[in-house]
Amino acid sequence: MLSFSRKGSFIAITSVLLLIGFSAISLISYYVANSTLNQHIRTNTLPITSDNIYSEVQRDLLQPILVSSLMAQDTFVHDWIVAGEQNPAAITRYLNNIQERYQTITAFFISESTRNYYHSSGILKKVDPENPQDDWYFRVKKLSGQYEINMDIDTADNSRTTFFVNHKVLDRDNSYLGVIGVGLASEAIKDMIDVYQNRYNRQVYFVDRQGKITLHGEALDDRNSIREIDGLKEIATQILTTTGGSYEYQFKDKHIFLKTRYVPDLDWYLLVEQEEHPEQAVQSVLWLNLGLSIGITIIVLILAHFTLGSYQRRLEQMANTDKLTGAITRSAFEPTFEQLLSFAQRRQQPLSVLLMDIDHFKVINDTHGHLLGDHVLKHITKLMNSLLRKSDVICRWGGEEFLIVLPECNLHSATNIASKMRKLIEESLKVVDSKHIDVTASFGVAQFNNLESSENLFLRVDKALYAAKAGGRNCVETTEQEQEASAKA
Known part of the structure; x- marks a missing residue:
């Protein structure tokens, strides 16, 4: 699964390469004679189109x-x-x-x-x-x-x-x-392939390892295998024994360029075809096609960006969310936390963390049972989320510990939020499932100083939580270093 930065880099690099490629094609095509146009299609346009379609296949068919x-x-x-x-x-x-x-x-x-x-x-x-x-x-x-x-x-x-x-x-x-x-x-898949064909003005279909046509649009309804198609059957074995290549064949009175590519996840071959156009027709639509290709490529890249981002968020949420509380898991939290620290450091913006521990949670489990303890965890997570922004991140750090990251939030504001959470938990969880248990929580608060490591920040906020527990629990504490910095500010 691509990270956000890697996905962004991939789309940016692909965009630049495609734009450079199409620009070069436009300049070269303007000066070359008609006799070189077919070579241009064979070595540039068709491979690039095949790559674009391959990217869309990964997005649409591999989901x-x-x-x-x-x-x-x-x-x-x-x-x-x-x-x-x-x-x-x-x-x-x-x-x-x-x-x-x-x-x-x-x-x-x-x-x-x-x-x-x-x-x-x-x-x-x-x-x-x-x-x-x-x-x-x-x-x-x-x-x-x-x-x-x-x-x-x-x-x-x-x-x-x-x-x-x-x-x-x-x-x-x-x-x-x-x-x-x-x-x-x-x-629906046939319609999808028809969209590819109409978008790129190419013939698109898939074949399995035996050459049987497995997926295709309306134009290929009368074909069953590439081993049965005149002109194509002579090169079928070569196509099916390589991972990809460029070919040409004669079908009836048409000269056809073919680009193939093996798709490992489907265990099929992607075939993209283009007929050789009459010279005058190619000349008349050359600039129009190139302009449309650039525009369509930009649209496809934009759609790919948002679509990949949407699928990525859904899959990450399913894989990295704690099933009981809905908070992010510790293993999924660590790379996210490092990224938030990096953003805060680079942009010189404040970032604070809260470490919360439910007071005497073991007593609750031992006295009232683990089922009630689970209810307490879910209630507390819901209460804390009600006071958080969309940009804030809450992680189930341990059994009854939660770590909360507050981007663009200084120590003073973070301490106020922790105090509100503490008060809300104390007032809302006196009774759970008709049982009087008086749930309270202790909070440690620390602000990232833009120089320290994540380990040192964890150590400081853990020290603050320890101070809250030592001070009688059901309170909010920061480290002495944090308090001094806040007083000077």
Whole structure:
């Protein structure tokens, strides 16, 4: 998964390279004769278009693979299977949530233990090794890889052909638990390819390792395999034995340029074709096409930026959020914290941290049970979030400890926020689930001095929290160094 900075750098570099490439093409095309135009298409325009389409394929077609991989590693799915699949409604809700969130037409799980076919609408059936329609499940079980992609009839709707991503579910010991995945409507994928074709004025389709055409737009409905297409069948073996290349072939009275590229995640080949245009027609539309190409490329890059950012935030939230409280986990927090410190240091802006500990939380668990303790954690997280900005970050630091980062916030303001949190917790959690427990919390506060390391900042805020505990708990403290700096200010 690309970090925000790496993603931004990638899009910026790609934008510069594409703009330089198109500018060079425009200048060269203006001065060269018509006899060099086909060479120009073969070595410049078509490869760049292929790369653009490849990037869009990664964005549009590879999303189901990422979603299926995430589902296969989801701790909820693993825990539910290990618990004996006792509550089918839980997995049904989970699959329905995946289907709605990622706008797929189906989401499913087949258990190796019970052979139940769980769907977002319920249990459809049991897979049977004697049923030819279920051969795919037993084929996936024997795969050496983690997943496969295939076009098949949807079990939930026999009238619909679906693009499936079938992903193995393995436990920590790599024992096989079943197959999970999602599906997209084949018609939607065909429409997607038609969009690529209309946008770039190229023929776009995919073939598998045997040369069978697996995905295509409307223009290729009468073709089944590249080994059956005149002109293309002579170079089919060469195409299918290399990871990519540039080719030319004659189809009827048309001379066609072809760019191929192997897509490892799909285990398919991407083929992008362009016909050789009559010289006069190429000359008349040359400048217009180049101008449109530059504009479209900019739009695609902008869309890619926002789309990748959206998918990244969703996946990071699912992978890095504490399931009980909704706060960010400690492992996910550390790189985010380093980035916030770097921003504060570079921009010379204040940044403060709060370290909160629930007073006598072990007593609450021992006296009232861990279930009530979980309720307390959730309530406290909700109360603290109500006083935070969107830019603030709250992390579950330990069992009952929370670390909060406040960008653009000095020590005085951070201390006020901590005091409000302390008071809100004290007043709101005197009674939880009809039990009088008088929950309170202690806070340590520290401000980043723009010179220290994150470890030293943690040490100082931890020292402040220790002082709050030593001072009788249910209070807010800063380190002596912080207090002196605040007094001088």
